[in-house]
Amino acid sequence: MTRFLYISDTHWGSGDTGYTMQPKYDHELPALLAALQDWIEAHGPIDFxxxxxxxxxxxxxxxxxxxxxxxxxxLPIHLCLGNHDLTAHDSVDTWMALAPQFFPEASTDFTIKTTDCMIHVIPNQYGPTPFLWDRTQDPHFLDSQIQALEQRLDAAPDTTHLILTHSPVHDLPQAQSGLDKPFHQPLASFTDCVVELAEKYDVPCVLGAHSHVNMNKELNGVNYITVSPLVETPFEFKLFEVLPESLTMETHNLWDRMDVGARYNWNSTFVQGRACDRSFHRTLTPHS
Ligand SMILES: [Fe+2]
Known part of the structure; x- marks a missing residue:
């Protein structure tokens, strides 16, 4: 079995600024990671x-x-670069120089291969300059990124493939948000691109982030996931368990392990989602 944790949007260095959906404790990141390590020791082993x-x-x-x-x-930590990680022209070079341990192939795009699955990390772009977020939020991939991903998907048809990118692939279901308008709706071109890839290659799950909200939207046999930030209450993260015949996701939190007098906004419980937004268990098509 492959067991991994999924977190996002820690926004280290944001101080009092930045988008949030629940009260933010980014300055408590060291304590949160210590609490996460305690959780891992209690509930592990975790592969990465x-x-x-x-x-x-x-x-x-x-x-x-x-x-x-x-x-x-x-444990190994792998990063799919997000827009806030890419606010300068030399961002990628600086990441590779100062934190190469997060990028297994010395590349922004890479694949994690386990005995049960392959996880393809493909950070989306935001504007006309690759790997730079300065003004626009136009999620898309470079042609070269898609070609490289398709080569890897093509080369291992008997494996379970998961995809991780930063921007959400779908807006939040209105049955979850309770809003009368879309929430974090991406451009249709981005949705169409990822949906086409996922369905073409029988990808059971696409992970995203960025919205600061838990989402589990199931469409045509694909679970599209986002996760609320580890640094916003109630300090949530996801546990994935992959077996050859099944895929399971659970949402956990560190609320009880954090003694910081944390607040919670009970007017925005949709951020945490309904039970169906927080976990799933599904059988996978057996590979030959
Ligand atoms: Fe983001």
Whole structure:
């Protein structure tokens, strides 16, 4: 069995600024990661941890160095770069120089291969300059990213493939949000691109982040996931368990392990989602 954790949007260095959906305790990241390590010791073993992006709030060498120091946990950590991780022209070079341990192939795009699955990390783009977020939020992939991903999907037809990118692939179901308008609706071109890839290659689950909300939207046999930030109450993260014949996701939190007098906004419980937004268990098509 492969067991991994999925967290996102830690926004190290944001201070009092930045988008939030629940009260934010980003300055408590060291304590949160210590609590997460305690959780792992109680509930492990865990093979690795995936970070869905926005590890830091703004690109600077200091922010990367500090985040890398806090994320020095005794298990592999892999990062899918988010828009806040890419706010300068030399962002990728700086990440590779200061935190190469997060990028297994010395590349922004990489694959984690286990005995049960392959997880393809493919950070989406935001504007006309690759790997730079300065003004626009136009989620898309470079042609070269899609070609590389398709080569890997094509090359291992007998494996369970998961995909991780930063931007959500779908807006939040209105049955969850209770809103009368879309919430974090991506461009249709991005949705169509990812949906087509997932369905073409029988990908059971696509992970995303960025919205700061838990989502589990099931469409045509694919579970599209986002996770609420580890640094916002109630400090949630996901546990994935992959077997050749099944895929399971559970949402857990560190609320009871954090003694910081944390607050919670009970007017926005949709962020945590309904039971169906927080977990799933599904059987996988057996591979020959
Ligand atoms: Fe983001």
């Amino acid at each position: 941890l995936l970070h869905g992006g926005d590890m830091i709030h703004e690109m600077s060498a200091d922010n990367i160095r500090q985040a890398a120091a806090w994320f020095d946990l005794p």
